[in-house]
Amino acid sequence: MGVPRRQAPACVKEETPSALLKYREDELGALRGDGETTERPFQPWDRVYDYALYNDLGNPDLRQDLARPVLGGSQEYPYPRRTKTGRPAAKTDPRSESRAPLDEEIYVPCDERVGFASIPAPTLPPLGGHFRSLADVYRLFGLDDLGRLPEAKAVINSGAPFPVVPQVISVNPTHWRKDEEFARQMIAGANPVCIKRVTKFPLASELDRGVFGDQDSKITKDHVEKNMGGMTVQQAVEEGRLYVVDHHDWVMPYLKRINELPASEEKAEVSQRKVYAARTLLFLDGEDSSMLRPLAIELSSPHPEKEQLGAVSTVYTPPDSGDDGITAGRFSTWELAKVYASANDAAENNFVTHWLNTHASMEPIVIAANRQLSVLHPIHRLLKPHFRKTLHINAVARQIIVGSGDQRKDGSVFRGIDEVTYFPSKYNMEMSSKAYKAWNFTDLALPNDLIKRGLAKGDPKKPETVELAIKDYPYAVDGLDMWAAIKKWVADYCAIYYADDGAVARDSELQGWWSEVRNVGHGDLADAPWWPAMDCVADLVETCATVVWLSSAYHASISFGQYDYLGFVPNGPSITTRPVPGPDAGAEVTESDFLASVTPVTEALGFMSIASGPMGLKGTEVYLGQRPDTEQWTRERRAAEALAEFRARLEEVAGNIDRRNADPALKNRTGQVEVPYTLLKPTAQPGLVLRGIPNSITV
Incomplete structure (x- = not known):
């Protein structure tokens, strides 16, 4: 048995022994590809980290309708950079990179390939229409026609084989229909980060009126x-009781084109779309002002004659009876409006809060770290666990998930999964690019985000002082616990190596990393005023804490709930397909008509196949606070002690979450569906329920 190899002590470049300095510099030069004199496709054994535009999403050489705009490098389509592969240009469009065949791995530096060689492109059945009844959907999960299973309450903690029952129907299979549950999912569902406090009424658009x-x-x-309940809108605004989930401005510019899908070439590949831009207005109700209720949903379309004539909008409100009771086999137009709003939320969750804010935005940070920070650098050692698998999974995503399509060996066309399963289809990544114009790294630190959305007040630098506007906001309450633990760990670690602000400013590798992140990796936003200057310890701690937060807890909270809330498509469809009837919210809709308006069968199966991906991590993932190289990762005793303290704090956070979930006064913790909120629970547990926060963006 060999002797475990010990890591050399962590040190900045300026403190490296002179005899080792050249080796340190040469290693970074090799990783940057210094000395590469010709353009060539990188090979699987290469270790070169470099940048490229997102010019490999389309496939113009296969079909012109599969061409996609280049994202990044322009004012029209700004975007973070991705990993360079060196592949040649497409034959029909020199601006685009040729696609890698489906059976060939896309290049990432060999050090980044961890855990799996590739993910095969799934084969979905031909487009086959809609579910005819809820019983059809229930049967996908082994439930009876009423959605029941004798051991239903145990299913979420069982080792049942796929398809696992989505948590939203695992205990009460019909309570997803209730207004209270619809509203609760805005703060404890798959996408709990879009709700904002209303500070001005009526709601205004920021789209260009011209x-x-x-x-x-x-x-x-x-x-x-x-x-x-007798309160006026003005009173509700002043008292912080009015909230909105507003997807209108993000969806509307693309709505006319989306609703013209599919084009003639796509009819066998993409289903019919009928989508609206949605705003959902909510009221903070209840004796303790902690329960949200939906007040109105506005569904808008472009003017049929000319877009410059503005939106055509219909406002839906709950039935006057105030009864959101559930009638088997019958739905209302109000319930239809809710799922059409949910479809907006599902798309923004996938392409903005999930893909853009974590996968795409983190990739250039990983690339720059490997190009500019030596493996001896203390910040490289701090952040390395949070980069694991990210470049690899992003490359796979460009190949089979967010790309347009490729040809299989049998000659058939495989369409990118997201283009099939989400309503924006061919426009999904363009819309993500438009959202990137407003991307702000510093605002993604949790306290800053909550304060910006009007959900909290206080000093963002002191998370313990942050006061929430909605006291029972599971994502925010658990998230602030997690943020405080992460930031304390980062601060303790950085204090070992940076005694004062001057030490940060003098660290040439650190300055090179952050300059490259800003000016190259996120170069389209390099002139934004909000970038941390990275000239003091406070900037370093806040930046590293934000990187750790985004790659671990934030990613888990907006990714791992997709299957459990949206995998049951009537609760959160990714596609809508029919016009919604007029504004009579009480008008009845048959069950078959309701299901004919939301995600069809094939697309639902495609969505489930991707959204269930995190379940495959059980037993293979490295969770927050864990390091496989625990014995060798540092020789600094204080660093090891700080990590041990971090682990202890994570156990405390997990215990706090358990106690909150068991408190019947905190009604938003489980809601009408009686499923505890565990997406930010840091410790893993047996079973397929998603508990445990991986260190990095792995799915």
Whole structure:
């Protein structure tokens, strides 16, 4: 048995022994590809980290309708950079990179390939229409026609084989229909980061009136005050009782094109779309002002004659009876409006809060770290566990998930999974690019995010002082616990190596890393005023804490709930396909018509195959606070002690979450569906319920 290899002590370049300095510099030069004199495709054994534009999403050489715009490097389509592969240009479009065949791995530096060689492109059945009844959907998960299973309450903690029952129907299979549950998922569901406090009413659009006309909300006081218990809108705004989930401005510019899908070439590959831009207005209700209720949903379309004439909007409100009771086999137009709003939320969750804010935005940070920070550098050692698998999974995603399509060996065309299963289809990554214009790294630190959305007040630098506007906001409450633990760990670690602000400013590798992140990896936003200067310890700690947060806890909270809340497509469809009937919210809709309006069968199966990916991590993932190289990762005793303290704090966070979930006064913790909120629980547990936060972005 060999003797375990000990790591050399961590040190900055300026403190490296002179005899080792050249080796340190040569290693970084090799990783940057210094000395490469010709353009060539990188090989699987190469270890070169370099940047490229997102010019490999389309496949113009296969079919012109599969061409996609280049993302990054322009004002029209700004975007983070991805890993360079060196592949040659497409034959029909020199601006685009040729696609790798489906059976060939896309290049990533060999050090980044961890755990799996590739993910095969799934084969979905031909487009085959919609579910005819809820019983059809229930049967996918081995439930009876009413969604029941004798051991239903145990299913979420069982080792049952796939397909696992999505948590949203695992205990109460019909309570996803309740208004209270619909609202709760805005703060404890798959996408709990889009809700904002309303500070001005009526709601206004920021779209250019010269291009899109009047896009302001048509929700009026008369629509909502009837369900506010005698409170006026103005009172609700002043008291912080009015909230909105507003996807209108992100969806509307693409709505006309989306609703014209599929084009003739795509009819056998992409289903019909009928989508609206949605705004959902909510009221903070209950004796302790902690329960949200939906007041109105506005569904908008472009003017049929000319987009410059503004939006055509319909406002839906709950039935006057206030009864959101569930009638088997019958739905209302209000319930249809809810799922059409949920489809907006599912798309923004996937392409903005998930893909853009974590996968795409983290990739250039990983590339720059490997190019500029030696493996001896203390910040490289701090962040390395949070980079694991990210470049690899992003390469796989460009090949089979977010790309347009490729040809199989049998001659058939494989369409990118997201283009088939989400309503934006061919426009999904373009829309992600438009969202990137407003991307702000510093705002993604949790306290900053909550304060910006009006969900909290206080000093963002002191998370323990942050006061939440919605006291029972599971994502925020658990998240602030996690953020505080992460930041304390990062601060303790950085204090070992940086005694003062001057030590940060003098660290040439650190400065090179952060300059490259800003000016190259995120070069399209390099001139934004919010970038940390990286000239003091506070900047270093906040930046590293944000990187750790985004790659671990934040990613888990907005990715790992997709299957459990959206895998049951009637709760959160990724596609809508029919016009919604008029504004009579009480009008009845048959069960078959309701299901014919949301994600069809084939697309639902495709969505489930991807969204269930995190379940395959059990037993293979490295979780927050863990390091496979625990005995060798540092010789610094204080660093090892700081890591041990971090692990202890994570155990405390897990215990706090368990106690909150068991508190019946905190109704948003489990909601009508009676499923505890565990997406931010840091410790892993047996079973397929998603508990445990991986160190890095791995799915």
